Amino acid sequence: MKRVPKRTSVDMSIELAKLRLESPVLTASGCAAAGKELDQFIDISTIGAVVTKSVMLEPRSGRATPRMAETPSGMLNGIGLQGPGIDDFIEKDLAWLNQKGAKTIVSIAGNNVEEFGKVADKLRDIPGVIGIEVNISCPNVENRGQVFACDPYAAADVINNVRRNVSASMPLFAKLSPDVTDITEIAKSVVKAGADGLSVINTLLGMVIDTDTLLPRLSGKTGGLSGPAIRPVAVRCVYQIRKALPNIPIIGMGGIRSGRDAVEFFAAGANAVSVGTTVFNDPEACVRVHDEVAQILQDKGLRSLAEIINAAHEELI
């Protein structure tokens, strides 16, 4: 029996950029592949949206193993964006998602500014894509591997280029890295460049050293830290961005394990949330978190999720 969200009297639907979603809980890019495997556990068409693993122009082998290490209340990953390339993705993964009636937000990545645009262009007029998440938290091959999301200009360049390659009505979400001195600066820059919303946050750069070999555990040495460990950083980032940009749609993520965790993000300013690493622990997590949020709202005597969004900002409500 695939799990589906429980029906309750609480209105869990949300407005997100130009989208209206029945559930505020989405998958996180890279933590749900293209939805098919999770559909064994939950009915993938009943969650807010499937955010797919970041896809690039060409097929990609990813990094050598080991690609992960467990850390206290979290994990480090260095997958290296393994994937089939955009053509194969559209032909197989997207076709499957469409056939299932899933709502799909396609996450895209590129080695340089142009590549992002090309991937976006491939998605033009493809049915079933309700939004594009631009994963700018990846290294710019042309600039010594500097991560796009760590530089307001590079980040804006990417968003600009993607914006020009998709229809004006296509909601674009820029996915930000927390590894910056001032995340609101990057946020403002990408919004100015044409992002309709922000996905906050990607992983934190980390390292685990194998105490037997005394060498970095991951083949790529550093990797991305995710899971409950990073939640306080993620909530802080969402809060800061909401404060700086009172009206920008935000998909919040980073360590969400329970409905209570998701409520922290909504109160901090998220309009929707993505559940990432927790899916590895609980394949039903996206539906469970939805149910738990609904229950919390019901226990508070509230009728809709909208009532708690931004609640932590006394000046905004």
Added chain:
Amino acid sequence: MKRVPKRTSVDMSIELAKLRLESPVLTASGCAAAGKELDQFIDISTIGAVVTKSVMLEPRSGRATPRMAETPSGMLNGIGLQGPGIDDFIEKDLAWLNQKGAKTIVSIAGNNVEEFGKVADKLRDIPGVIGIEVNISCPNVENRGQVFACDPYAAADVINNVRRNVSASMPLFAKLSPDVTDITEIAKSVVKAGADGLSVINTLLGMVIDTDTLLPRLSGKTGGLSGPAIRPVAVRCVYQIRKALPNIPIIGMGGIRSGRDAVEFFAAGANAVSVGTTVFNDPEACVRVHDEVAQILQDKGLRSLAEIINAAHEELI
């Protein structure tokens, strides 16, 4: 019976800036007050050094409560540098530490560049101070201004000013914040300004929202995230700085709970480690970590700690 390090055949002594310490394990600033309370559990004179809570020029009440929230494998704190002020500190805390024969590294903080210098000046010629750690990175300062450690120029100004107010032979450690785009840039800047070593890392800026009130849990809204949760970020920072500055002495910290954790820091490039949040869980932690590291080295058939420092940098060894 106060715990003291076990005697083993492994040479655990270290060279750190101009210091020679019998143990590589120190307390972390703000997690051991001025040593007195911990001395009920461990003999405080037997650990590497006591790094005291950051002291400022004037007495300080700190922030209103709640000042902390527990987080997955970590905690958030917003103490706001409560303390007695430098005069009272010297008269009472330092006198006690000296009488105990403890090795003391005094952590200092200031509201502005000048204040740092004034605090440092007060420590001139005070016996028993083996080093000064300059806390340029506390995110909790009530002063709304930017954190010194997030700007290479401000950070350098502070170190410069402190350097001018202490004797040339006094080892100065600059304590860095991980909340920056490029921590090696800050590291280089403070070393150029006169820091003899670096303390890496201070807490990450985070937020916890109370899901009952929907408001930030801490009175100061944001706080500093510490504990095992942040260890992979801390190890990465140490590794990056060691790579950028192959010879700078580093005190590594952030989530050290066990000897294995400490070994990660040594391999990444730390010459010494501080144990912070874990002390709240285990008041004997500084001695226990020392013993566990010695045991690991013994199990590896090594004779001295020095043999594993920088081991994760294949190019350095």
Added chain:
Amino acid sequence: MPIVHKGTVVDNKKVGNYFVLTATAADMPKEFKPGNFVAVAIGDERSSLILRRAFSIYQVNDRGVYGGTVDIVISPHGPGTDYLANLKRNDAINLVGPLGKPFSLPKDPVPCVLVGGGYGAAPLFTLAEALTARGCRVDFILGASTQEKLFGMLEARRISTTLTVTTDDGTSGQMGQVTDALPEVIKKSNAAVIYACGPMKMLEAVANVANMHGIVSQTSVEESMACGIGVCMTCVLPIIGDDGITRMLRSCVDGPAFKGDKVRWDQVGKIPSDTWGAPVEGVN
């Protein structure tokens, strides 16, 4: 001196809404004085909950078959207390204690009223014994929102001259709050000292009644603690010193019991602007 003890659970029984957990505790009983507390770890090194939880020591036994043991009273309501409530006999439990300043005892054999709110009663029974041993008359008031949340009625009756019980909903004893009953008990017993432990609002109310009657109160406060041993500065509250100056004192080492008239009750959770070292602009 406090110790870190890797103990085991000897017993854990449900009593009303609470659990009374007995753990081996080595030499802690020998060092114990009424008013001390223990800081209990929540799970082992695999646990994601890294901070200890504070519990008043309810009973100690230093000659049992298990060597020294301590009893604590657990009110399950969060991850840590839920975990402890579910521990079973022989499970591992790690304790640090005894911690905190004990209650100050009067030099002379004066009448004392002991006021416990809910599980706040826990530290009062060993206190009552110590007071009785000094020849003090002891009168008890136990209060709670409802009967299930009263703790230690039988025992209080046994060791006190009178026991008065209040519940907000009237399910046991008088309907009302402890402070409704307090003036009468003070009068009857001719009390010279009031000891109180329970929710902050109750303590404030008790301290006010004591002040009004011109008698001394000792209130054992409950502030959120990260370390319990005095090194972190999370557990502070504004306390007026003998010099009249308000300081943010640590409830774990300078308390948990403070004189009721020295606590700035209306300013708990704030920094009063006249506090030693308060921000000049009054911002926090």
Added chain:
Amino acid sequence: MPIVHKGTVVDNKKVGNYFVLTATAADMPKEFKPGNFVAVAIGDERSSLILRRAFSIYQVNDRGVYGGTVDIVISPHGPGTDYLANLKRNDAINLVGPLGKPFSLPKDPVPCVLVGGGYGAAPLFTLAEALTARGCRVDFILGASTQEKLFGMLEARRISTTLTVTTDDGTSGQMGQVTDALPEVIKKSNAAVIYACGPMKMLEAVANVANMHGIVSQTSVEESMACGIGVCMTCVLPIIGDDGITRMLRSCVDGPAFKGDKVRWDQVGKIPSDTWGAPVEGVN
């Protein structure tokens, strides 16, 4: 279809260096095929270990007094396996399964050799039953570094035509490795297929022997897994496809059993430069 099951431990007994843990598992046994594994959570939501651990399913029972149960074999050596080894009857345990592709069974009743290294023997017993049911002759080879680390000798003897045992130190059976014994067993049994599960080095050696004898091998690999269900891409290794192209395939959903001649054994832990989508410069 795999399910998420909040089960309980029915039994957990030490067998040599291992623990055989039986857990309730609802409908998993009905869906089970030999070669499947389960992903087991390490503790509850309080645990700092958030990733599941993979274990081959050793036995299933769908008609026991506890309803469906599965047995797994645990080799304690790290935080997760230590935790599981210490679970007691009635403790909670959360399982996801059955996961992974089952072993492919031969269409015809051909002789098969089953090679298990240490706890790698675990999935081979249900396989042996399925093969026997199809009329295949089954010969077993069990190997380990030392006697204590052999698993399932009695059972292997019972369900096989021959059992050969090897240990590196000679404490049981022949001194040496499984591959020292393998050619002889292949010859005697006239084997058409070899199934192997154990350490990667052993699998590589077995695959080589099979290749040399021109027979098919199925090797069940053990790659570090974060999700076990195919969504994270951590568990990949280079596998040659039917089209001759090497791809980084997920061992959790495309395996764990792969044909021995399709695994690029010498390139495990690397990205062979001719892999589909490999970095052009050969960097990683």
